[in-house]
Amino acid sequence: MNEYNFGYLDEHTKRIIRRSLLKAVSIPGYQVPFPGREMPMPYGWGTGGIQVTASVIGHNDCLKVIDQGADDTTNAVSIRNFFKRVCGIKTTEKTSEASIIQTRHRIPETALRAGQILVYQVPIPEPLRFIEPRETETRTMHAMQEYGVMHLKLYEDIAQFGHISTAYAYPVRVNGRYIMDPSPIPKFDNPKMHQMPALQLFGAGREKRIYAVPPYTDVVSLDFEDHPFEIQQWDESCALCGSEVSFLDEMITDNEGSRLYLCSDSEYCATRTEIMQEGAA
Amino acid sequence: MMMQTDLILNQQPLMQATQLTRLYGINKGCQQIDLELYAGEVLGIVGESGSGKSTLLRCLAGIEAIDSGTVDYDSSAGLKRLHDLAESERRRLIRQEWGFIQQNPRDGLHLDMSAGANIGERLMAQGERHYGKIRQQALDWMQRVELDPKRIDDKPKTFSGGMQQRLQIARNLVSGPRLLFMDEPTGGLDVSVQARVLDLIRKLVRELNVAVVLVTHDIGVARILADRLIVMRDSRIIETGLTDQILEDPQAPYTQLLVSSILRV
Numbered sequence: 307m308n309e310y311n312f313g314y315l316d317e318h319t320k321r322i323i324r325r326s327l328l329k330a331v332s333i334p335g336y337q338v339p340f341p342g343r344e345m346p347m348p349y350g351w352g353t354g355g356i357q358v359t360a361s362v363i364g365h366n367d368c369l370k371v372i373d374q375g376a377d378d379t380t381n382a383v384s385i386r387n388f389f390k391r392v393c394g395i396k397t398t399e400k401t402s403e404a405s406i407i408q409t410r411h412r413i414p415e416t417a418l419r420a421g422q423i424l425v426y427q428v429p430i431p432e433p434l435r436f437i438e439p440r441e442t443e444t445r446t447m448h449a450m451q452e453y454g455v456m457h458l459k460l461y462e463d464i465a466q467f468g469h470i471s472t473a474y475a476y477p478v479r480v481n482g483r484y485i486m487d488p489s490p491i492p493k494f495d496n497p498k499m500h501q502m503p504a505l506q507l508f509g510a511g512r513e514k515r516i517y518a519v520p521p522y523t524d525v526v527s528l529d530f531e532d533h534p535f536e537i538q539q540w541d542e543s544c545a546l547c548g549s550e551v552s553f554l555d556e557m558i559t560d561n562e563g564s565r566l567y568l569c570s571d572s573e574y575c576a577t578r579t580e581i582m583q584e585g586a587a
Numbered sequence: 588m589m590m591q592t593d594l595i596l597n598q599q600p601l602m603q604a605t606q607l608t609r610l611y612g613i614n615k616g617c618q619q620i621d622l623e624l625y626a627g628e629v630l631g632i633v634g635e636s637g638s639g640k641s642t643l644l645r646c647l648a649g650i651e652a653i654d655s656g657t658v659d660y661d662s663s664a665g666l667k668r669l670h671d672l673a674e675s676e677r678r679r680l681i682r683q684e685w686g687f688i689q690q691n692p693r694d695g696l697h698l699d700m701s702a703g704a705n706i707g708e709r710l711m712a713q714g715e716r717h718y719g720k721i722r723q724q725a726l727d728w729m730q731r732v733e734l735d736p737k738r739i740d741d742k743p744k745t746f747s748g749g750m751q752q753r754l755q756i757a758r759n760l761v762s763g764p765r766l767l768f769m770d771e772p773t774g775g776l777d778v779s780v781q782a783r784v785l786d787l788i789r790k791l792v793r794e795l796n797v798a799v800v801l802v803t804h805d806i807g808v809a810r811i812l813a814d815r816l817i818v819m820r821d822s823r824i825i826e827t828g829l830t831d832q833i834l835e836d837p838q839a840p841y842t843q844l845l846v847s848s849i850l851r852v
Contacts (some may be wrong), residue, residue, distance in 0.1 A: 437697070450675045452682070454712025458704050461711070464718050465703055465740050530718040
């Protein structure tokens with residue numbers, strides 16, 4: 307632990323990133339460039355989120371890391387161990403106990419509270435890129451609020467499938483101003499971002515961009531008047547905990563195509579299962 | 588400049604350029620351009636390659652910065668000096684009041700978006716948020732530019748050159764622009780398709796009473812579409828007048844050469 311500075315990054319880098327974070331929080335949804343560092347893992351493994359976490363983490367923090375909602379997947383375990391090693395801080399799997407939660411692809415089912423920080427790992431921060439590959443142009447479009455093209459993708463969905471089929475990285479408008487890519491979380495999680503009491507920070511390592519949603523900020527998903535925004539729904543409930551309100555993963559269990567559905571948030575599911583077992587015992 | 592028709596007498600010009608200059612080198616670009624464009628008229632700019640036609644067009648459209656001179660545009664919100672406007676305002680004009688039809692439809696279309704999305708883009712950019720209405724407008728416009736409405740969900744990359752150009756026209760006209768810029772709109776099309784697209788442009792321009800600045804090196808195209816002509820050579824205007832007048836009785840030696848070089852079949 308002594309070989310590394312606290313949080314792996316050197317203090318100068320942390321300071322630069324904190325400045326970018328302050329700017330990002332001041333302008334909700336605006337992408338702030340930052341001098342991303344090489345991390346001891348490849349791009350795509352969450353280097354952006356890790357740098358953000360490393361810059362805001364302190365000795366008294368308690369860290370939770372999830373990947374696709376689960377605490378026990380390779381990515382989550384590796385990042386958690388990384389911070390244990392370079393910070394020596396406490397880690398947890400309990401959403402309610404964590405002060406910082408780094409996530410990839412999900413927002414925990416348990417509602418976050420004021421004072422917590424949610425750090426997202428972001429692969430592509432630019433929501434306009436699919437329509438306009440030039441970065442100079444997309445920045446101008448953001449500056450001028452030329453967001454009409456964002457609805458093109460939704461239009462294409464409806465024309466092709468009869469409904470808005472975009473299911474993840476569903477574009478949102480933050481604080482009535484910037485259009486933001488919420489990272490590849492399912493659109494199921496979009497409503498949770500709206501007026502969330504916790505601070506939401508987004509780090510894109512490869513693209514070297516940071517953006518943020520301060521606590522209690524409006525986050526509105528784009529839609530059409532006659533095709534309003536909707537979240538995913540399931541006819542099934544979780545096979546383990548029976549939840550009917552959480553985001554479910556489909557799991558194929560044999561070669562006959564039998565399947566069951568499980569909560570993607572492993573901590574939420576485990577807690578509920580425990581309570582059920584205690585009740586039964 | 589003389590008044591040409593009763594229609595435009597006593598009108599404020601929609602766009603007026605005064606001593607407009609944009610040079611990349613000696614006589615490369617355009618210089619000392621004075622011109623007026625009136626609502627509903629089609630102004631053709633003809634000249635050989637490198638004479639500065641396209642530069643002039645881009646200056647008038649506010650896409651290109653200018654060295655000196657002015658371009659005034661009588662917008663729906665009053666007279667604007669184009670190159671003094673904030674970029675946001677200029678982009679708003681381009682998006683809401685103007686259209687730009689490129690020679691190569693691939694520059695003016697999203698090839699990976701369906702035809703309907705291409706037509707609907709401007710409506711969405713102007714704040715239309717009702718899918719059904721956008722869809723209906725797109726279908727109407729497919730018909731108006733003589734494209735098969737069944738192909739509304741097909742991508743333009745599967746369209747022929749002529750169809751792509753029609754789509755580009757629909758996409759620009761759907762928002763009801765007051766002014767349309769065209770850079771060699773039929774340049775890449777074969778002669779029979781060219782004739783039909785020209786017919787279509789002429790019909791729509793008349794119907795919608797939209798003003799057009801048309802750049803072409805093809806006198807034949809100018810003859811069909813333009814009310815008035817500007818002949819450019821070596822970055823300067825060398826002759827202006829009614830299309831018929833210039834074609835029947837060219838004054839400048841270069842214009843005489845240009846007119847006499849039209850192929851007669």
